[in-house]
Amino acid sequence: MPSPAVDDYLKTIYAHTEWQDERITPSQLAAVLGLAPSSVTEMVQKLAAQGFVTHRPYGPIALTAAGERRAAAVVRRHRLIETWLVQEFGYGWDEVHDEAEVLEHALSDRLLEGIDERLGRPRFDPHGDAIPDAAGRVDRAAFVLLGAAAAGHAGRVLRVSDRDPDLLRALVDAGVDVGHEVEVGAEGSVRVDGRAVTLPAGAADAVWLTA
Incomplete structure (x- = not known):
């Protein structure tokens, strides 16, 4: 049965490994969701019993095939709604996350399909995150985190984390x-579209470039 709590957990686990390879731990999951570790441990055990995740005590959490499918469906809803709010209602990219958190649990599949069609089947949301298609597939280019890019690297901004609205506005x-287009210089300096830019604090860990 649909459960917003289950979907929020699966969506968070899914998103954690989209832009890096390390699986999420229960303590990281608790921090992201703003919940007590004991509550997260209990829910992860329930998810494992339902066949959505695999997990051993104190170890990282991985989605099963069933968990991956359900998580991709929830992520698809969330990101289509974010794109819809930006394109159709003039929301800023720093304003859509919380709205989508509410609406993703309320919209019918029929309405979501209508939104997808009206938007022209977008592949990416306003932050550059891939929108899974109806089968859960995504298309994502090779990437590198800005903070890990070597001096001399030049690439296009693929994605910006939506975790911090203040950072989004500063960016x-x-x-x-x-x-x-971003060019990485010595000692963390950058040029954006050919001009020197002073990045706000936290940008190095929130921006991904083409590899």
Whole structure:
């Protein structure tokens, strides 16, 4: 049966490994969801019993095939809604996450399909995150985290984390948005579309470039 709590857990586990390879731990999951570790441990045990995750005590959590399918479906809903709010209602990319958190549990499959069709079947949301198709498939280019990019690397901004709305607004002010070209200089300096830019704190760990 549909459960917002289950879906939120699966969505968070899914998103954790989209842009890096390390699986999420229960303590990391608790921190992201803002819940007590004991509550997270209990829910992870329930998810494992339902066949959505595999997990051993104190170890990382991995989605099963069934968990991956359900998580991709929830992620698809969330990101289509974010894209819809930006394109149809003029929301800023720093404003859509919390709205989508509410709406993703309320929209029918029929309405979601209508939104997808109206938007032209978008492949990426406003932050550059891939929108899974109806079968759960995603198409994502090779990437590198800005903070891990070597001096001399040049690439297009693929994705910006939506975790911190204040950072999103600061990045917009600096011209660091999805699709812009970034050149990494010495000692962390960067040029965006050919001009020198001072990045806001936290940007190095929140921006991904084409590899």
